Amino acid sequence: MIERGELRLPEMQRRVRLRSTRVRDCWILLPRLPSGAIYFETDETVPLQEMAVTQQLNPYQSTRLLLDSQQRLTSLSAVIRGELVRVRGRKRPIELLLILSSGESKRYY
Numbered sequence: 001m002i003e004r005g006e007l008r009l010p011e012m013q014r015r016v017r018l019r020s021t022r023v024r025d026c027w028i029l030l031p032r033l034p035s036g037a038i039y040f041e042t043d044e045t046v047p048l049q050e051m052a053v054t055q056q057l058n059p060y061q062s063t064r065l066l067l068d069s070q071q072r073l074t075s076l077s078a079v080i081r082g083e084l085v086r087v088r089g090r091k092r093p094i095e096l097l098l099i100l101s102s103g104e105s106k107r108y109y
Contacts, residue, residue: 002051002077005058007039010065011047016074016087037069052085053077 001007043062052074066073074085075094084091 001064002053002055002073003081005056006060007064007066007073008048008055008058009051009070010067011049013049013066013070015049016052016071016085037073038067039064040067041065050086052087053081053083 041062041064046063046065048063051070077083078085078094084093
């Protein structure tokens with residue numbers, strides 16, 4: 001939904017603040033805890049802001065506005081897609097080192 005532009009960020013949301021340790025924690029908790037998001041759908045024109053990751057134009061008439069979980073969803077989307085994140089006007093990678101159960105480590109940017 002983020003990549004396809006279906007889920008947008010209302011202007012009232014605070015800017016994304018990502019630290020590698022917080023992103024790592026998302027990945028550690030992901031298999032153990034349910035991770036939800038709160039959004040609502042509207043046909044009204046609402047002031048939006050850009051997400052910290054790349055999105056396509058919304059192909060639908062209505063817009064889904066993300067109200068909660070912006071930090072978590074942005075982090076997960078950036079790591080899965082291997083994309084730079086815009087923070088304070090600059091694009092930067094999220095560096096994340098995961099230790100797999102076999103003892104092998106994998107570095108993600």
